[in-house]
Amino acid sequence: xxxxxxKNSFQVNNRGYYGTFGGAFIPEMLYPNVxxxxxxxxxxxxxxxxxxxxxxxxxxxxxxxxxxxxxxRLSEKYKTNVFLKREDLCHTGAHKVNNTIGQxxxxxxxxxxxxxxxxxxxxxxxxxATVCALMNIECIVYMGELDIERQxxxxxxxxxxxxxxxxxxxxxxxxxxxxxxxxxHWINNPxxxxxIIGSVVGPHPYxxxxxxxxxxxxxxxxxxxxxxxxxxxxxxxxxxxxxxxxAAGAFYHFLDDExxxxxxxxxxxxxxxxxxxxxxxxxxxxxxxxxxxxILMQTxxxxxxxxYSISAGLDYPGIGPQHAYLYDSGRGTFLSAxxxxxxxxxxxxxRLEGIIPALESSHALAVLGRLGASENETVVLNLSxxxxxxxxxxxxxxx
Amino acid sequence: xxxxxxxFKNKTSDEGLLNVYFTAGFPKLNDTLNVLTALQEGGxxxxxxxxxxxxxxxxxxxxxxxxxxxxxxxxxxRILFDQLKDMRNTIxxxxxxxxxxxxxxxxxxxxxxxxxxxxxxxxxxLPDMPMDVYETEYKQIFDTYGILNIFLxxxxxxEKRIRQIDEVSEGFIYTVSSASVxxxxxxxxxxxxxxxxxxxxxxxxxxxxxxxxxxxxxTYKKASDYAAGAIIGSAFIRVLEQSTDLSxxxxxxxxxxxxxxxxxxxx
Numbered sequence: 001x002x003x004x005x006x007k008n009s010f011q012v013n014n015r016g017y018y019g020t021f022g023g024a025f026i027p028e029m030l031y032p033n034v035x036x037x038x039x040x041x042x043x044x045x046x047x048x049x050x051x052x053x054x055x056x057x058x059x060x061x062x063x064x065x066x067x068x069x070x071x072x073r074l075s076e077k078y079k080t081n082v083f084l085k086r087e088d089l090c091h092t093g094a095h096k097v098n099n100t101i102g103q104x105x106x107x108x109x110x111x112x113x114x115x116x117x118x119x120x121x122x123x124x125x126x127x128x129a130t131v132c133a134l135m136n137i138e139c140i141v142y143m144g145e146l147d148i149e150r151q152x153x154x155x156x157x158x159x160x161x162x163x164x165x166x167x168x169x170x171x172x173x174x175x176x177x178x179x180x181x182x183x184x185h186w187i188n189n190p191x192x193x194x195x196i197i198g199s200v201v202g203p204h205p206y207x208x209x210x211x212x213x214x215x216x217x218x219x220x221x222x223x224x225x226x227x228x229x230x231x232x233x234x235x236x237x238x239x240x241x242x243x244x245x246x247a248a249g250a251f252y253h254f255l256d257d258e259x260x261x262x263x264x265x266x267x268x269x270x271x272x273x274x275x276x277x278x279x280x281x282x283x284x285x286x287x288x289x290x291x292x293x294x295i296l297m298q299t300x301x302x303x304x305x306x307x308y309s310i311s312a313g314l315d316y317p318g319i320g321p322q323h324a325y326l327y328d329s330g331r332g333t334f335l336s337a338x339x340x341x342x343x344x345x346x347x348x349x350x351r352l353e354g355i356i357p358a359l360e361s362s363h364a365l366a367v368l369g370r371l372g373a374s375e376n377e378t379v380v381l382n383l384s385x386x387x388x389x390x391x392x393x394x395x396x397x398x399x
Numbered sequence: 400x401x402x403x404x405x406x407f408k409n410k411t412s413d414e415g416l417l418n419v420y421f422t423a424g425f426p427k428l429n430d431t432l433n434v435l436t437a438l439q440e441g442g443x444x445x446x447x448x449x450x451x452x453x454x455x456x457x458x459x460x461x462x463x464x465x466x467x468x469x470x471x472x473x474x475x476x477r478i479l480f481d482q483l484k485d486m487r488n489t490i491x492x493x494x495x496x497x498x499x500x501x502x503x504x505x506x507x508x509x510x511x512x513x514x515x516x517x518x519x520x521x522x523x524x525l526p527d528m529p530m531d532v533y534e535t536e537y538k539q540i541f542d543t544y545g546i547l548n549i550f551l552x553x554x555x556x557x558e559k560r561i562r563q564i565d566e567v568s569e570g571f572i573y574t575v576s577s578a579s580v581x582x583x584x585x586x587x588x589x590x591x592x593x594x595x596x597x598x599x600x601x602x603x604x605x606x607x608x609x610x611x612x613x614x615x616x617x618t619y620k621k622a623s624d625y626a627a628g629a630i631i632g633s634a635f636i637r638v639l640e641q642s643t644d645l646s647x648x649x650x651x652x653x654x655x656x657x658x659x660x661x662x663x664x665x666x
Contacts, residue, residue: 025529028553180456301475302501303453
């Protein structure tokens with residue numbers, strides 16, 4: 001274990017940090033809950049019975065491995081070799097379920113009878129409600145009051161799956177406030193409840209645990225690339241970043257391959273300097289958000305600011321601590337795409353390849369022309385979700 | 400000697416110390432010093448001033464809403480220090496600042512502690528500051544400026560960790576009465592009594608104040624039976640919310656909680 005940890009310096013250290021980012025900045029009321037997880041997660045995940053159940057569900061329930069598809073017409077357009085990792089084909093429509101499957105199995109082994117989760121657009125809420133239905137575990141999802149209005153179809157899905165959807169009515173009434181409410185719920189119910197965080201954010205061990213459950217994405221990429229190109233490593237891996245769970249999974253097994261450029265794409269909203277943006281690394285500073293030291297958007301006085309993006313899944317004022325470290329150390333390249341560029345990229349993919357992407361994933365697609373990738377190089381783009389949930393937005397751009 | 404340390408050291412009666420929490424800049428931006436003054440005049444033994452934050456995860460709805468209102472009023476750390484700059488002309492009770500770690504980090508820990516010392520703040524309560532980070536990165540700075548950092552323990556905190564917290568703590572230990580955020584439960588149950596007795600039996604070096612669920616004379620009295628005193632927060636914020644005469648309402652509330660006989664008050 002020691003040697004692995006040393007080799008892979010971009011992984012979490014034994015104190016829960018990535019460089020100076022990470023840690024567990026939590027009130028004492030949460031300490032025993034988080035400590036219980038920290039003490040047990042690695043051991044539980046390593047158990048053969050856990051691995052078997054997790055892998056069986058990924059294969060037969062989620063539909064893994066997801067295809068790695070060479071997008072020929074897209075490649076032709078950008079004069080390079082673009083491969084799409086089709087997380088959009090996962091059950092429930094996005095990569096989120098890789099994590100919720102892992103965490104529900106963990107929650108069961110910890111003897112928890114109830115699950116609480118936060119959700120923004122509702123994708124993580126649906127993925128959580130799904131696995132709770134599957135495992136017959138009570139499910140409470142906190143969602144900002146504003147998001148409940150904006151994302152009615154996903155609210156209906158969660159309810160049909162048997163989850164109780166509770167409104168977060170304080171603060172800005174969006175994702176960060178839903179996260180606060182879920183944490184408060186966990187404080188009030190420390191013994192019997194597990195909190196399934198949906199991204200690589202939160203106090204240690206969450207960022208590492210969620211990244212591990214999402215790492216199946218890059219694990220599959222490697223052997224799929226080998227099969228299709230003869231090489232396990234591409235020149236670029238591109239993924240969108242809100243909190244950053246799909247990017248963390250897509251980067252995971254390439255972190256130590258220095259020749260692989262890791263490209264994270266944030267949501268610029270109406271423009272990085274428009275005052276309506278979610279481009280965290282461009283606009284943020286180091287600080288503490290939701291239990292970890294990371295980069296976050298904040299006022300000079302240290303109040304967390306409300307971000308903006310057309311894509312609810314990227315509408316988060318921070319990034320996971322590992323991403324903060326990748327940014328800070330220069331290992332990752334952080335770009336951003338505006339609402340407009342992303343919608344255009346969504347239409348481009350749809351017309352060239354017959355795939356309607358989620359608005360989140362469209363941000364990654366939007367930078368393809370900016371990578372400078374040559375015709376001999378290989379680009380793997382993580383297509384994290386499908387666009388069904390975004391049809392109301394896309395419809396406004398049709399005609 | 401730090402005012403908090405001397406308060407506990409000089410405590411002779413069995414009567415519990417009363418610590419009252421309020422949010423800075425609430426109900427109105429410039430109410431901070433008035434509320435503090437009325438609390439002292441009413442008989443609060445120490446006062447905890449909340450620095451409003453956008454994401455107060457350890458707080459229930461009442462305190463959250465007061466935070467939102469204070470931020471809307473334009474409250475900032477800088478304005479708070481400005482409001483408190485001459486407080487020691489009139490305020491003799493110990494004053495603590497309670498808040499979340501991010502605004503303090505943005506101000507700069509050293510600048511923050513220095514400013515606390517300048518205006519006469521005696522201690523800080525930062526619930527999301529991890530003990531190990533405090534010890535390795537910040538304790539020396541706190542010590543340099545004579546600022547005490549107050550830690551919390553809860554019914555779920557293990558004995559081993561309570562002893563570690565006791566070791567690092569100075570002033571008092573904030574004893575959270577139940578597994579909850581602020582303001583969500585009230586009263587002192589049988590479970591809590593056994594937890595308080597367990598803490599008493601540990602012979603910790605620090606005195607304890609019990610908070611969460613303390614709302615009136617009965618709960619204050621009960622908590623004082625098991626610790627050096629009690630902390631009131633949400634119940635007091637509700638008084639501020641409804642008040643039409645802050646100074647009188649605050650003094651009445653504090654007197655009713657402490658239930659001091661009238662002749663003592665006029666003396």
